[in-house]
Amino acid sequence: MRYFPFLLILVLCACCSRNNEVYAEQTGRTLVAYYSYTGNVRSIVDELTKQISADVVEIKPAEEGLKYEENNYAIGSALISAIRQNPNNAESYPAIKPLDIDFEKYDNIVIATPLWWSNMAAPMQTFLFENGKGMDGKNIGLIVSSASSGIQSVVADAERLIPNGDFSDEPLWINNSNRNQMPTLLSNWIKTLNFSNNMDEKLYITIGNTTLTATMVDNVATQALATALKESPISYEATDYGNFEKVGPLGRSLPTANEQTTTQAGDIVLYNGNQIVIFYGSNSWSYTRIGKIDNVTQSELQTILGEGNCTITLSLSVENTTENQGNNEPSTDIPTIKNNDSNSPKYDLQGRRIDTLEKGQIYIQNGEKRLNLN
Ligand SMILES: Cc1cc2nc3c(=O)[nH]c(=O)nc-3n(C[C@H](O)[C@H](O)[C@H](O)COP(=O)(O)O)c2cc1C
Missing domain, CATH: 3.40.50.360 (Flavodoxin domain)
Known part of the structure; x- marks a missing residue:
């Protein structure tokens, strides 16, 4: 029933009527x-x-x-x-x-x-x-x-x-x-302008013991999501669907900016205004884009998401995930969440040497798996 055509929601495109201040x-x-x-x-x-x-x-x-x-x-x-x-x-x-x-x-x-x-x-x-x-x-x-x-x-x-x-x-x-x-x-x-409209803020996604970061696009849905996450992290139960996604109810509705989208592994979208979908495969549907998980391969993502149901927590900072509230130690299988503090070589998860780290990139240094927070 999920993907049966439903009433087309006419979305008044906020982008078209943006005034200067909003822009x-x-x-x-x-x-x-x-x-x-x-x-x-x-x-x-x-x-x-x-x-x-x-x-x-x-x-x-x-x-x-x-x-x-x-x-x-x-x-x-x-x-x-x-x-x-x-x-x-x-x-x-x-x-x-x-x-x-x-x-x-x-x-x-x-x-x-x-x-x-x-x-x-x-x-x-x-x-x-x-x-x-x-x-x-x-x-x-x-x-x-x-x-x-x-x-x-x-x-x-x-x-x-x-x-x-x-x-x-x-x-x-x-x-x-x-x-x-x-x-x-x-x-x-x-x-x-063809300028990138990514949000500066990163979305942190905690699944079990792993925290991933994602780059959010800037639209009405992510603005509302970021506002909600500033109040507190959101956890939801996600299930597998169609062998290509983990989907679950956000527990609230967000404004939508649906567009026909062919997704790839790592894409995060809003479905039906109130469900978050994380793709480990591909599907074509009218979704509102939320963002994309940084620096993770399809197989890594599938491993992290696992099979069957899982609890997913969304937050705007790693310290703020539900598991970590009242606890200074981040809950993650990345043993050290800290800034790059030495000149030792850094490698990606495929063992390739990294010269320039991106914000949110997971890397290995001195045998430790780290998350670059800079
Ligand atoms: C060295 C020089 C050469 C210029 N050549 C031209 C020109 O060929 N055609 C033109 O329309 N304006 C020309 N201008 C005018 C400037 O392009 C124009 O006044 C511009 O708005 C100046 O910007 P600014 O006030 O930020 O320096 C020239 C100005 C300077 C200083």
């Missing part, structure tokens, strides 16, 4: 890198960061006090000419003040830059020449401010300097004739 809570791990000479880009960034949450870095030329506009823009023009003539040579780019950015922290990067002589302003080109390769696979949004010139060459500069960035389709062009509509232009542009 601001929903972007995460975003970096805005900007350069501004006369302040136009700075005011765009000030408005942008009212609408999305993001870390901001300002690119500054190493040499202070240059007047790029003097002598009919002689300095600015010379800087752009040097880059055009020799774009692969580091010496073509004017020095900028050093920045220490951990790009690993960010999924999404906004580049906000003025246009100079149809190209990207030279100091921003330097920043991207030095850092664009660290942006491989990141979601990139581009904002260009000019007086009136079109921005095609700036887009080409960005694509040359961030060769493996995942660019959003629409760059935002703000110029002298539309500058007074900047807040609206920004809020419309934000909706076009």
